[in-house]
Amino acid sequence: MNTFAGPSRPVVRKALIEAVFLLLATAYPTAGQLRPYDPFDWSVFDADDRVDVEFGSAILWNQRASLAGTEGLLVEAGTIEAVMRTANVALEVSGTIRRFFADHESFAEPLSDTRPPNGDHRADFGDFRVATTIGLGSPDRPTAAALRFGTRLPTTDNRIGLERDRIDFFALLLGRTDQAPLRTTAAFGVGVHGTRSSDFEQSDVLIYQVGLEWTRDPVRLYLDLVGHAD
Numbered sequence: 001m002n003t004f005a006g007p008s009r010p011v012v013r014k015a016l017i018e019a020v021f022l023l024l025a026t027a028y029p030t031a032g033q034l035r036p037y038d039p040f041d042w043s044v045f046d047a048d049d050r051v052d053v054e055f056g057s058a059i060l061w062n063q064r065a066s067l068a069g070t071e072g073l074l075v076e077a078g079t080i081e082a083v084m085r086t087a088n089v090a091l092e093v094s095g096t097i098r099r100f101f102a103d104h105e106s107f108a109e110p111l112s113d114t115r116p117p118n119g120d121h122r123a124d125f126g127d128f129r130v131a132t133t134i135g136l137g138s139p140d141r142p143t144a145a146a147l148r149f150g151t152r153l154p155t156t157d158n159r160i161g162l163e164r165d166r167i168d169f170f171a172l173l174l175g176r177t178d179q180a181p182l183r184t185t186a187a188f189g190v191g192v193h194g195t196r197s198s199d200f201e202q203s204d205v206l207i208y209q210v211g212l213e214w215t216r217d218p219v220r221l222y223l224d225l226v227g228h229a230d
Contacts, residue, residue, distance in 0.1 A: 035063075036226040037129070039209045040148055042176050042185060044083050044090045045139035052083045065101055067196065068161030069108035070117055075100040076126060088135035092150070096126020099162055111196055114161040124160040128153045133174070146174040148187070158196065166194025172207060183213040191228065205230045 044052065056079045063074040078097030083090055101122040110116045131150025138144070149171040156163035172189030187209040195203050205228040213222040 035060075036228050037152075037170060037191075037207065037209075038081075038094070039185065039187065039211055039224045039226055040133055040146070040172075040174055041083075042144075042174075042183065042213075044085050044133075045088075045135060045144070045146075049086050051085075052081075054081045055079070063101070064107070065103075065122070065161050066108075067111050067114050067158070067164065068103070068117070068122070069110045070101075070103040070106050070161075072104035073102045079126075088139065090133040090135075092129070092131040092133065094131075095128030095153075095155075099124050099126045101162055110161060111158075113159055115159055122160050122162055124157050124162045125155050127163055128155050131170075142178045144176045146176075148172045148174055148189075154194075164194060164196055166196070168193045170207060172209075181215050183215070185209070185211040185213070203230060 058074075058076040058079060060074045060076070062071060064071050065074075076096045076099055079095070080097065081092070081094040083092050085091075099122075103117040103119075103122070106117055115122070129150055129152050131148060133146050133148040136145040136147060150169075152168035152170070154165045154167050156165055158165045168191060170189060170191040172187045174185070174187045176183065176185045187207070189207045191205045191207050193203045193205065195201055207226075207228055209224065209226045211222060211224040213220065215221075
């Protein structure tokens with residue numbers, strides 16, 4: 001009787017790593033959203049029921065403010081993420097309190113009612129997001145799946161040009177595999193985004209996320225690729 005043995009774990013691990021770096025090599029700057037949704041942190045399901053709150057800030061170079069048609073330096077002051085987990089359900093609230101943007105280079109004409117570059121920095125509230133993640137099955141297994149859905153709230157000013165005053169919805173199917181000390185994650189789903197165009201009021205996009213995480217206490221290193229395909 002003939003038997004077939006599947007690929008070994010080192011072979012699978014090597015293939016996953018090569019796939020992620022291939023995607024990174026072919027990635028390109030987006031001309032749509034300021035940036036895609038943050039990936040889900042699977043460590044939420046690694047401990048008992050809990051509440052996590054994180055504060056921080058960010059500096060991002062060569063960011064595009066597509067509504068204003070400019071590219072420059074973005075400073076996010078006061079980023080916050082709070083997650084409350086009970087059993088197989090995680091509730092998330094996240095956002096940025098304030099954004100500051102310095103125009104460096106114009107690449108397109110600004111949309112109507114959006115301030116063109118005039119030498120002054122742009123400042124606006126960041127977007128805020130509310131999401132729910134439901135684990136499908138036991139999170140203690142080496143392989144797990146989850147369903148994540150949520151909304152991005154309209155808290156920005158169209159006239160500033162950093163984001164749209166529109167509401168967005170997203171839904172994702174998440175997957176995770178653990179082969180200590182390496183964790184591989186992936187997500188795929190859809191986003192329904194409001195636009196500033198009067199003749200094209202909704203943009204439906206495919207959302208993809210791939211990540212690698214290496215943990216050796218107390219060090220945790222991770223690499224994520226996130227994006228939209230309109």
